[in-house]
C-alpha cells in the first residue's frame with residue numbers, strides 16, 4: 001500500500017517524513033524516530049505504558065495510527081525535562097520518592113501525570129488515582145506513584161506562586 | 164500485533180466522506196476514535212482495505228442542548244461529553260456513564276458515535292440511548308434517514324446501518340427537569356466492560372412514579388430496553404417490593420453469554436441487582 005506523508009511536531013521539533021499507514025504511532029515513535037521512552041506493555045490499550053501527549057491530551061499510542069496523528073503536536077517522556085537536562089518536577093519527585101521500581105511503566109505514568117496536573121493542578125488523592133486509572137504498574141502498588149504526583153503538584157504550585 | 168495493510172483517507176467534509184465510502188465500497192471502514200476498531204484490526208477480526216478517518220469533519224463535533232431536545236454529533240468524544248456542564252445540567256446520566264467507560268486516555272479519543280455504531284453488546288452508550296428513546300441520524304448517498312436506537316441493534320456487531328451510511332447525530336428529548344437518573348455498572352476492575360449494567364431515568368410526583376425507562380448493558384447480544392420492568396414501576400411509590408418485582412421482570416428478558424465475566428446465572432443475578440440499585444438511586448435523586 002502506498003505510504004502517506006507525515007507532518008507532525010514531536011517534542012517541539014517539526015518532523016516531515018513518510019510512513020506506511022498501518023504503522024501505529026508507538027512504532028513510529030520508537031522505530032522511526034528513535035524515541036524509545038514510550039514503552040509497549042500490552043499492545044491492547046490496557047496498560048498505558050505507551051502514553052504520549054497528543055494535541056494536549058493523553059492518548060495510548062499503541063491504539064493510534066500514524067496517519068491519525070498527522071498534523072498533531074506530540075510530547076513524549078523525552079520532551080518533558082528542560083532543554084538543559086533539568087528534570088521536570090514530576091521526574092524529580094518520582095526519583096526522590098521511590099515512584100518507580102523496575103521503571104517500565106514510568107514513562108507512561110509521568111507523561112499521563114504531566115497532563116493530569118495541567119488539567120487539575122491540585123488533585124486530591126482520589127482524583128490522582130482516577131486520573132492514572134489507565135496506567136498499570138506491576139511493581140509499586142501505586143502508593144509511591146500517587147505520593148510522587150502529590151509532591152510534584154505541590155512543587156509546581158510553589159513554583160507558579162514564585163513566578 | 165501490527166494490523167493488516169490499508170489505505171488511509173481523511174476527508175474534511177461529510178459529503179466527501181460519504182462519497183469516499185460509496186466509491187471505495189465494502190472494503191472501506193470508518194474510523195472515529197479507533198478504540199474499538201484498531202484492537203479488532205490487530206486481531207484481524209477487521210481487515211479493511213481502506214480507512215476513512217472522520218476526525219476532520221467538523222460538522223460532527225457539536226453538542227446542542229435546548230429545552231426540548233439534545234443532539235450529539237457522532238464525533239463528540241467521551242471526554243467532551245464529560246466536560247460539558249450544559250449537557251450535565253440537562254441530562255446527568257451521560258456524564259455518570261461516560262466516567263465508567265474505559266479510562267482517561269481512551270475517553271480522549273473514543274467517540275459517542277463509535278460507541279453506539281460499533282454494535283458491541285459491551286458498549287455502555289447503546290443501552291443509555293435505548294433507555295432515553297434516542298433517534299440516530301444516518302447519512303448516505305441517498306440522503307439521510309432516522310432510526311430509533313430501540314430498532315438499531317440486530318445482533319452482536321450487526322446493526323441496521325447500511326455499508327455506505329455514516330451516523331451523524333444522536334438526538335433525544337431533553338429529560339423532564341427534576342428527573343431521577345442512575346447508571347449502575349458492575350465490572351471486574353476499573354476500565355472493564357460491564358458484567359451487567361442498568362440505566363434508569365424516572366420522574367416522581369407526590370411520591371408516585373410517573374414515568375420510568377430502563378436499559379440494560381451486556382446481558383444479551385444487543386442492548387435491551389426493559390419496557391415491562393419500567394411499566395411495573397409506573398404508578399408505584401417505588402417501594403422495595405415493587406423495585407424487586409421490576410428487577411425480576413428485567414432479568415427475565417436477559418440472555419447473557421458465558422464469558423470471563425462469569426456464568427450465565429451469575430450475570431443474570433447481577434443484572435437484577437444493578438436494576439434494583441439504579442432504580443433506588445434514581446428514586447432518591449428525583450425531585
Ligand SMILES: Cc1cc2nc3c(=O)[nH]c(=O)nc-3n(C[C@H](O)[C@H](O)[C@H](O)COP(=O)(O)OP(=O)(O)OC[C@H]3O[C@@H](n4cnc5c(N)ncnc54)[C@H](O)[C@@H]3O)c2cc1C
Nearest residue numbers: 045193195196197198199200273274277278280286287330
Ligand atoms: C481497554 C478498553 C476498554 C474499554 N472499555 C469500554 C467500556 O467499559 N465501555 C464502553 O462502552 N466502551 C469501552 N471501550 C470501547 C471504547 O469506548 C471505544 O472508543 C468505542 O467503543 C468506539 O468508539 P471509537 O470512536 O473509538 O470508534 P472506532 O473504534 O473508530 O469505531 C468503532 C466502529 O464503529 C464504526 N463507526 C465509528 N464512527 C462511526 C460513524 N460516525 N458512523 C458509522 N459508523 C461508525 C467504525 O467503522 C467501527 O466499525 C473500551 C476500549 C478499550 C480499548
Ligand code: FES
Nearest residue numbers: 041042043048062
Ligand atoms: S502498550 Fe499501549 S496501552 Fe499497553
Ligand code: FES
Nearest residue numbers: 101105137138139
Ligand atoms: S515500576 Fe515496574 S511496572 Fe511500574
